[in-house]
Amino acid sequence: MSFVSRRAASMPHSVFTTMDRAKARAREAGLDIIDLSIGSSDLPPPASVLDALCHAVPDTATHRYPMHSDTRELRSAAQGYFQGRFGVTLDVEREVLPLIGAQEGLAHLLLAVTDPGDTILLPDPGYPPYLGAARLASLDVHFLALREERDFLPDLGAIPEDVRRRAKVLLLNYPNNPTSATAPLPFFEDAARFCREHGLLLVHDHPYAEMTFGEYRAPSVLQVEGALDIAVELHSLSKSFHMGGFRVGFAAGNAQALAALARVKGAVDFHQYLGIQRAAAHALSLPPEVARAGAAVFQARRDALVQAMRAQGWEVQLPRASMYVWWELPPAAGQDSLEFAQQLAVQTGLVLAPGSAFGALGEGYVRFALVREPGALAGAVERLAAFLAKGVEGAS
Numbered sequence: 001m002s003f004v005s006r007r008a009a010s011m012p013h014s015v016f017t018t019m020d021r022a023k024a025r026a027r028e029a030g031l032d033i034i035d036l037s038i039g040s041s042d043l044p045p046p047a048s049v050l051d052a053l054c055h056a057v058p059d060t061a062t063h064r065y066p067m068h069s070d071t072r073e074l075r076s077a078a079q080g081y082f083q084g085r086f087g088v089t090l091d092v093e094r095e096v097l098p099l100i101g102a103q104e105g106l107a108h109l110l111l112a113v114t115d116p117g118d119t120i121l122l123p124d125p126g127y128p129p130y131l132g133a134a135r136l137a138s139l140d141v142h143f144l145a146l147r148e149e150r151d152f153l154p155d156l157g158a159i160p161e162d163v164r165r166r167a168k169v170l171l172l173n174y175p176n177n178p179t180s181a182t183a184p185l186p187f188f189e190d191a192a193r194f195c196r197e198h199g200l201l202l203v204h205d206h207p208y209a210e211m212t213f214g215e216y217r218a219p220s221v222l223q224v225e226g227a228l229d230i231a232v233e234l235h236s237l238s239k240s241f242h243m244g245g246f247r248v249g250f251a252a253g254n255a256q257a258l259a260a261l262a263r264v265k266g267a268v269d270f271h272q273y274l275g276i277q278r279a280a281a282h283a284l285s286l287p288p289e290v291a292r293a294g295a296a297v298f299q300a301r302r303d304a305l306v307q308a309m310r311a312q313g314w315e316v317q318l319p320r321a322s323m324y325v326w327w328e329l330p331p332a333a334g335q336d337s338l339e340f341a342q343q344l345a346v347q348t349g350l351v352l353a354p355g356s357a358f359g360a361l362g363e364g365y366v367r368f369a370l371v372r373e374p375g376a377l378a379g380a381v382e383r384l385a386a387f388l389a390k391g392v393e394g395a396s
């Protein structure tokens with residue numbers, strides 16, 4: 001007898017569970033832990049967002065099941081945000097839908113817009129839940145290589161003809177996790193043209209929209225002319241407003257795809273709690289300087305980490321966005337990023353994400369999440385340098 005479906009059995013094994021065990025061993029050994037493995041913001045949400053939530057909690061109107069009409073406040077705030085930030089006008093009834101986070105949204109969107117056996121184009125390396133979501137929807141996956149020499153942008157022209165014909169969804173994510181690459185609007189224009197020509201839905205996962213540094217502002221796919229015909233973009237409050245645990249975001253874009261998503265979600269959930277929706281609506285209505293202030297904290301951390309790495313003589317890119325630094329391991333680290341990251345954690349207490357967690361092309365890299373203060377990041381580099389100097393056991 002088995003109570004495990006083939007679907008559940010097909011869910012990818014999480015490398016982060018392995019890393020968690022390595023971290024536990026380091027802790028048991030009494031090591032001080034610097035955990036830079038998970039991209040969960042350590043900053044609090046803006047104080048007025050918490051106030052909005054606190055005000056909502058005693059209001060009994062927020063205690064019932066939220067119906068679609070109850071999501072109007074959040075949809076309107078998302079519409080206002082989109083207009084102000086990207087100059088894109090969305091139909092608040094048809095082109096915006098609240099989500100219980102971008103991750104929930106993607107999994108259900110794939111169930112809503114594809115049929116089993118359809119093909120999806122996924123980035124490699126990419127955010128690990130993409131593969132789980134594709135398997136949940138019983139999709140065939142064709143990976144698009146993100147390589148450093150192409151600035152981690154996929155070569156859409158290199159997709160084989162038969163794959164193009166079969167594919168139903170192209171999934172992109174810029175600013176990118178894990179590479180921290182950004183995409184210029186002309187790349188989105190090419191991607192939109194590709195999707196229109198071949199009948200694909202373009203899904204852009206955009207949780208790092210506000211996690212950008214200096215003068216750089218990440219564009220929206222929906223800024224491309226006619227994009228509402230072929231694209232859906234997933235937004236999240238997790239990074240922009242440090243609300244990862246609140247589980248709230250929204251989808252914007254093609255009305256037909258969003259109507260299908262709403263139907264699928266109708267079988268699964270009743271939307272996020274209304275109090276959290278109100279807090280999210282408040283966050284999206286704040287002046288842009290609020291999100292910029294959070295991003296500036298991450299920018300200072302990026303500077304501290306990259307400066308410390310360069311002081312070691314290591315080559316590393318200065319990211320323009322995201323919460324990550326993606327680093328190609330030096331030869332002294334060996335060939336296996338998971339083995340390297342495990343040993344590093346167990347021996348030094350520094351926990352990084354092994355590149356292989358993000359796909360085959362992530363092998364040979366590690367990802368630093370900028371989730372600690374600059375001093376800790378500089379300390380992390382010192383530990384890493386000492387570890388590399390000592391020589392990694394088993395490294396070739």
Ligand SMILES: Cc1ncc(COP(=O)(O)O)c(C=O)c1O
Nearest residue numbers: 101102103127177207236238249
């Ligand atoms: C690329 C990407 N998409 C989605 C998410 C999850 O977003 P949410 O918290 O809105 O589900 C993350 C979180 O790290 C991410 O990096």
